[in-house]
Amino acid sequence: MFEEADPDLLPEGLSDRLPPLAAEALRVTRAMNDVLAGHGFDPVQPPMVEFERSLASRMAGTKRNRMVRFVDPASLRTLALRSDMTVQVGRIAATSLKDAARPLRLSYAGQVLFLKGNGLEPERERLQVGAEIIGNDTVAAASESVSLAIEALKAAGARDISVDFTLPDLVDTLAASSLPLPEAAVPAVRRELDAKDAGSLVAAGGEAYLPLLYATGPFATAIEKLAALDAGDAVASRIEGLKEIAAHIDGAARLTLDPTERHGFEYQSWFGFTIYASGVRGALGRGGTYRITSEGGHDEVATGFSLYPDPLIARGAGSAKIERLFLPLGHDRDAALRLRTIGWQTVAALDASDDARALGCTHVLDGKEPRAL
Amino acid sequence: MFEEADPDLLPEGLSDRLPPLAAEALRVTRAMNDVLAGHGFDPVQPPMVEFERSLASRMAGTKRNRMVRFVDPASLRTLALRSDMTVQVGRIAATSLKDAARPLRLSYAGQVLFLKGNGLEPERERLQVGAEIIGNDTVAAASESVSLAIEALKAAGARDISVDFTLPDLVDTLAASSLPLPEAAVPAVRRELDAKDAGSLVAAGGEAYLPLLYATGPFATAIEKLAALDAGDAVASRIEGLKEIAAHIDGAARLTLDPTERHGFEYQSWFGFTIYASGVRGALGRGGTYRITSEGGHDEVATGFSLYPDPLIARGAGSAKIERLFLPLGHDRDAALRLRTIGWQTVAALDASDDARALGCTHVLDGKEPRAL
Structure with a gap:
C-alpha cells in the first residue's frame, strides 16, 4: 500500500524549508519585521486556528472552502486554520484593541495555510507579512502603506520594484454619479472592464466607460487619460489622491495604473495596489484601503498590505557567504x-x-584565533 | 445562538499575542535563534501540516489523539497539524538530509498545535524552539546539548536555571544485566519507581532497586548514591557520562538527578534532561539522546532538546523601554x-x-532632531 511504502514524503503543495532556504526565510522575516517596527508598527501574533466564523466573516475575499476546517472537541464549533492574517488583525482591532488610540499600527508575520492549492499557486502554505493602519484610510495612510511595502520588500532583497495602482470601487462610484448605469447593468460592465473587452463592454451598455480601458499603463500618462474622463468630483478627488501617493513614493518604485483591476481587491474600498519585483513571477503582495466591520457593530476604516515573500526567499537562499569555525576536541572554550x-x-x-x-567550516580554531582552512 | 452572539472570541486554549507580548516573542525567538546559529546549527522550517503517519510514527511520545487531523482533498490521506517539530526534523534527517555530513546540527522554531489542552497545560498552541545533533548520542553531544539549552534560555531571559538529569533506559539496562528481573516484573517495577513508592516497589519484586529511590536530589550527592549501587559496567559508564556532562556545564545551572524519571522521556535512550528557571512554573523544556528510525530502514542516533519559551515571553513582555519618535505633518523625511x-x-x-x-511616542521630531515630550 502507498501509505506503507512512502511514509516520508510530504503532501502535495507542502514543503520543508531546508538549509539554506530556512536561514534566508529567517533573514527576510527579520529584515521585514525591522522595517515595520522602525515605522512604529506593533507586532501581533494571532493563533494558527480560530472559529471559522471569525476567519470567514469579516472580509468578502476569504473563501471558506479554501480553509482547513475541523470541529473543536471543546466547544463543538467549527474551527479553521488561518489562510489570511489580515482578517485576524481586523478581529483584534475590533475587540481587544478597540479602545487603543487611532491610528493603530499593527504588523504581523506568519505562515498561512490552504486546504488546497490552485492552478497558479500550488503551494498550500506560505509566509504572509503585513502591516495595517487602523482608523485611517486617507491619502496619507495610503502613501505610508505603499512606501512601507516597498521598503519592506527592498529589505527582503527585492530589486526593481513596480507598483500597480487601482481604484477598486471606481465603477460603483461612477455608476452612482456621473456615468449612471442601471443597477442591473453594473455587474456586466464590471465584468467586461475586467476582461478588457471593448466590444462586449459597449454591448453591456457601458460605452461611457470605454475610456477606462485605455487609462492603463505607466502611471504618469494613464492618470492623465483617467483625468480626461471628466467624471465628476468623486473621481477627481481619487485622481488627486493617486497623484499624491505617487509623489510620496518619489521614484522608489516604477508605477503603473489599472483603474478597474479588481482581482484580489474584493474587500478594498477607494484605493488598491499590487506590488511586483524583477525576476519574480507574479505579485509579491497587495494592499489598499478597506473597512473593518464586526457583527458586534464595530465599523472603521483601515489601510494596509500583505506581502508573500516566499519567491524572494527562494531567490536569495544561499547567497550569503557563511564563515564557520571548527572547534577541535579540547579547544579553548573561552576563545x-x-x-x-x-x-x-x-x-x-x-x-x-x-x-x-x-x-x-571555513576556518579552524588554532589556539585562540581562527585559521583559514 | 452562541455563534451569532459571540463571533469575536477565540476558542478555549488559543490566544493572541498582543503588544507588547508579540514584540517580546519576536525578541526571544530571535535571541534563541542567534544562540543556535552561533553554535553552527542550521535552521529548518518544516510545514505546519504533514501526513499524520509521518508525524505519529517515528517517536512513541507523539499521541495521535492530541493532533488536529483532517482528510487531504488532494491525496485523500489523513493529514495532521504538527504538535512536535522534533518529529519533523527526524523525518528531514532521514530523508532529504540523509546524505549530509554527520553530526548534522539542525535547529527549528515554530508554533505547534494540539487538538485539546490538558489539565496542566490548557493552551492548545505554543512556541517550540529546539536543536538536534543528528548522528551522535555520546557524552560530548549530550554536553553540548545541555549547555546550548541553558545558553538559549538565558538569551531568552531565563534566570537561575536548573537542569534535572535522568537515565531513561536505566531500569531496562539493570533488569537485563546486574539486577535481573523477570520480564513480566519490569513494568511494575518501573511504575513503582515512577510513583516513588518503596513498599509497592518491594512488593513488585524490585527490592534491589530501592537505592534508586534515594539517588535523587542535588547532583553531586545523588550521583554518589547511584554509584554506590554497584550495578555493573553499563551503569558505571552512564554515571561517568553524567559526571562529564555536569563538568562541562561548569556551574552555568543548578543540577539535580532523578535517575528513574521517565515522564516526557518516552523516546529517549540513555540520557535525558529537564530544564527549569526561577519564577516559571513547570518545565521550560527537555531533551536527551534518542534514535531516529524510519520504515524505509533509516536508523541513527541523535541528541537534542525542545524548549517552550512562552512562560518566559509572558514574564518579559513590556520590560523593554521603547523610545518612539513622533513625526509631525510636513516633517523632514530625510531626518x-x-x-x-x-x-x-x-x-x-x-x-x-x-x-x-x-x-x-516619547519624542517628537523638531527640525532634524528628536525632542523629548
Whole structure:
C-alpha cells in the first residue's frame, strides 16, 4: 500500500524549508519585521486556528472552502486554520484593541495555510507579512502603506520594484454619479472592464466607460487619460489622491495604473495596489484601503498590505557567504565564546573523526584565533 | 445562538499575542535563534501540516489523539497539524538530509498545535524552539546539548536555571544485566519507581532497586548514591557520562538527578534532561539522546532538546523601554530616515489631530532632531 511504502514524503503543495532556504526565510522575516517596527508598527501574533466564523466573516475575499476546517472537541464549533492574517488583525482591532488610540499600527508575520492549492499557486502554505493602519484610510495612510511595502520588500532583497495602482470601487462610484448605469447593468460592465473587452463592454451598455480601458499603463500618462474622463468630483478627488501617493513614493518604485483591476481587491474600498519585483513571477503582495466591520457593530476604516515573500526567499537562499569555525576536541572554550560574541558561527568537534570541511567550516580554531582552512 | 452572539472570541486554549507580548516573542525567538546559529546549527522550517503517519510514527511520545487531523482533498490521506517539530526534523534527517555530513546540527522554531489542552497545560498552541545533533548520542553531544539549552534560555531571559538529569533506559539496562528481573516484573517495577513508592516497589519484586529511590536530589550527592549501587559496567559508564556532562556545564545551572524519571522521556535512550528557571512554573523544556528510525530502514542516533519559551515571553513582555519618535505633518523625511537608521522607531502623523503621546511616542521630531515630550 502507498501509505506503507512512502511514509516520508510530504503532501502535495507542502514543503520543508531546508538549509539554506530556512536561514534566508529567517533573514527576510527579520529584515521585514525591522522595517515595520522602525515605522512604529506593533507586532501581533494571532493563533494558527480560530472559529471559522471569525476567519470567514469579516472580509468578502476569504473563501471558506479554501480553509482547513475541523470541529473543536471543546466547544463543538467549527474551527479553521488561518489562510489570511489580515482578517485576524481586523478581529483584534475590533475587540481587544478597540479602545487603543487611532491610528493603530499593527504588523504581523506568519505562515498561512490552504486546504488546497490552485492552478497558479500550488503551494498550500506560505509566509504572509503585513502591516495595517487602523482608523485611517486617507491619502496619507495610503502613501505610508505603499512606501512601507516597498521598503519592506527592498529589505527582503527585492530589486526593481513596480507598483500597480487601482481604484477598486471606481465603477460603483461612477455608476452612482456621473456615468449612471442601471443597477442591473453594473455587474456586466464590471465584468467586461475586467476582461478588457471593448466590444462586449459597449454591448453591456457601458460605452461611457470605454475610456477606462485605455487609462492603463505607466502611471504618469494613464492618470492623465483617467483625468480626461471628466467624471465628476468623486473621481477627481481619487485622481488627486493617486497623484499624491505617487509623489510620496518619489521614484522608489516604477508605477503603473489599472483603474478597474479588481482581482484580489474584493474587500478594498477607494484605493488598491499590487506590488511586483524583477525576476519574480507574479505579485509579491497587495494592499489598499478597506473597512473593518464586526457583527458586534464595530465599523472603521483601515489601510494596509500583505506581502508573500516566499519567491524572494527562494531567490536569495544561499547567497550569503557563511564563515564557520571548527572547534577541535579540547579547544579553548573561552576563545570560542569570544569569537561567537563577535559573530563567528562555531562547530564543536564531538569525535576525533568529525570532518571540519564536510561540516561546512571555513576556518579552524588554532589556539585562540581562527585559521583559514 | 452562541455563534451569532459571540463571533469575536477565540476558542478555549488559543490566544493572541498582543503588544507588547508579540514584540517580546519576536525578541526571544530571535535571541534563541542567534544562540543556535552561533553554535553552527542550521535552521529548518518544516510545514505546519504533514501526513499524520509521518508525524505519529517515528517517536512513541507523539499521541495521535492530541493532533488536529483532517482528510487531504488532494491525496485523500489523513493529514495532521504538527504538535512536535522534533518529529519533523527526524523525518528531514532521514530523508532529504540523509546524505549530509554527520553530526548534522539542525535547529527549528515554530508554533505547534494540539487538538485539546490538558489539565496542566490548557493552551492548545505554543512556541517550540529546539536543536538536534543528528548522528551522535555520546557524552560530548549530550554536553553540548545541555549547555546550548541553558545558553538559549538565558538569551531568552531565563534566570537561575536548573537542569534535572535522568537515565531513561536505566531500569531496562539493570533488569537485563546486574539486577535481573523477570520480564513480566519490569513494568511494575518501573511504575513503582515512577510513583516513588518503596513498599509497592518491594512488593513488585524490585527490592534491589530501592537505592534508586534515594539517588535523587542535588547532583553531586545523588550521583554518589547511584554509584554506590554497584550495578555493573553499563551503569558505571552512564554515571561517568553524567559526571562529564555536569563538568562541562561548569556551574552555568543548578543540577539535580532523578535517575528513574521517565515522564516526557518516552523516546529517549540513555540520557535525558529537564530544564527549569526561577519564577516559571513547570518545565521550560527537555531533551536527551534518542534514535531516529524510519520504515524505509533509516536508523541513527541523535541528541537534542525542545524548549517552550512562552512562560518566559509572558514574564518579559513590556520590560523593554521603547523610545518612539513622533513625526509631525510636513516633517523632514530625510531626518526621519536617518534617525530610523540609527534605531529610532518613528510614528508619522497622518492627520493634524494625531496625538503623539496617545500613540506611545516619547519624542517628537523638531527640525532634524528628536525632542523629548
